[in-house]
Amino acid sequence: MPELPEVETVRAGLEPVLVGRSLARVEARRPDLRFPLPDGFVQRLTGARVLNLRRRAKYLLAGLDRGGALLMHLGMTGRFEVEGAAMRDGFALAAPADAKHAHILFETDEGVRITFYDARRFGFMDLVEDDDRRLLALGPEPLGADFDATVLARAFAGRRQGPKTLLLDQRVVAGLGNIYVCEALHRARISPTQPAASVAPRRLEPLVAAIKDVLGEAIAAGGSSLRDFAAANGELGYFQHSFRVYDQEGEPCPNRGCRGTIRRTVQAGRSTFFCPTCQR
DNA sequence: AAAGTTGCCTGCAAGC
DNA sequence: TGCTTGCAGGCAACTT
Numbered sequence: 001m002p003e004l005p006e007v008e009t010v011r012a013g014l015e016p017v018l019v020g021r022s023l024a025r026v027e028a029r030r031p032d033l034r035f036p037l038p039d040g041f042v043q044r045l046t047g048a049r050v051l052n053l054r055r056r057a058k059y060l061l062a063g064l065d066r067g068g069a070l071l072m073h074l075g076m077t078g079r080f081e082v083e084g085a086a087m088r089d090g091f092a093l094a095a096p097a098d099a100k101h102a103h104i105l106f107e108t109d110e111g112v113r114i115t116f117y118d119a120r121r122f123g124f125m126d127l128v129e130d131d132d133r134r135l136l137a138l139g140p141e142p143l144g145a146d147f148d149a150t151v152l153a154r155a156f157a158g159r160r161q162g163p164k165t166l167l168l169d170q171r172v173v174a175g176l177g178n179i180y181v182c183e184a185l186h187r188a189r190i191s192p193t194q195p196a197a198s199v200a201p202r203r204l205e206p207l208v209a210a211i212k213d214v215l216g217e218a219i220a221a222g223g224s225s226l227r228d229f230a231a232a233n234g235e236l237g238y239f240q241h242s243f244r245v246y247d248q249e250g251e252p253c254p255n256r257g258c259r260g261t262i263r264r265t266v267q268a269g270r271s272t273f274f275c276p277t278c279q280r
Numbered sequence: 281a282a283a284g285t286t287g288c289c290t291g292c293a294a295g296c
Numbered sequence: 297t298g299c300t301t302g303c304a305g306g307c308a309a310c311t312t
């Protein structure tokens with residue numbers, strides 16, 4: 001469940017049980033996620049206190065009192081489950097619900113257990129410093145003041161690539177994924193496939209606004225929940241009901257005054273949903 | 281069969 | 297010509 005709004009929702013859910021707590025127990029139930037866990041992962045985290053929980057792009061960063069941070073990425077299917085303070089009552093916690101994909105377990109000094117599940121295992125964790133190159137390479141936060149039309153003008157200049165693929169490039173703007181790029185381009189009525197250099201400059205400001213709007217609305221809705229089977233303890237987001245183009249192939253275009261039909265195409269190996277009538 | 285992720289690899293074009 | 301760089305597209309990692 002992982003684009004910026006989903007990661008932000010996860011961050012907000014973990015913050016109250018994690019920040020200020022120390023990790024009494026850490027268990028890695030396999031040596032790797034997408035990549036091998038770093039050397040001494042469990043030892044280096046056990047006993048550490050979490051100072052803060054931040055989001056950067058689609059990354060979660062738990063700052064540690066012993067320096068550095070725990071970097072976490074949800075990949076495609078990564079998710080966290082939080083279970084209450086059973087330890088305080090002297091009861092052992094039940095086995096993870098989906099034991100096969102429960103890869104990392106944290107238990108705080110309050111006895112709260114936080115389990116990281118990831119069926120496809122495209123997610124990853126690492127222990128990093130502030131100068132980690134994955135973080136330094138990221139473009140501006142789309143909801144930040146420094147993301148504006150000028151940023152897009154620079155990124156689009158001279159590019160034959162479509163706006164769709166450039167907006168997915170985390171070096172241009174950090175945190176957008178397939179869903180919200182499709183949604184934002186539709187709101188701004190910009191073709192996802194035309195050469196980015198051919199998008200008129202006056203259209204970049206509305207595009208920035210569309211990106212900020214759709215992300216803000218999605219965060220307010222708790223993100224989007226796709227293909228989420230067992231409803232975890234946390235509530236599911238409901239923004240998927242507000243999709244105007246994503247996964248809406250064949251539906252009428254909801255843009256005002258447009259009588260087009262939503263189509264699906266493939267760009268850089270990923271589905272693009274758009275209205276060929278009003279997005280030009 | 282398709283999937284919301286990133287990053288690596290390739291082949292090609294452009295530039296010096 | 298040959299080398300380097302950037303670009304654009306494809307694919308791999310895995311499970312349901």
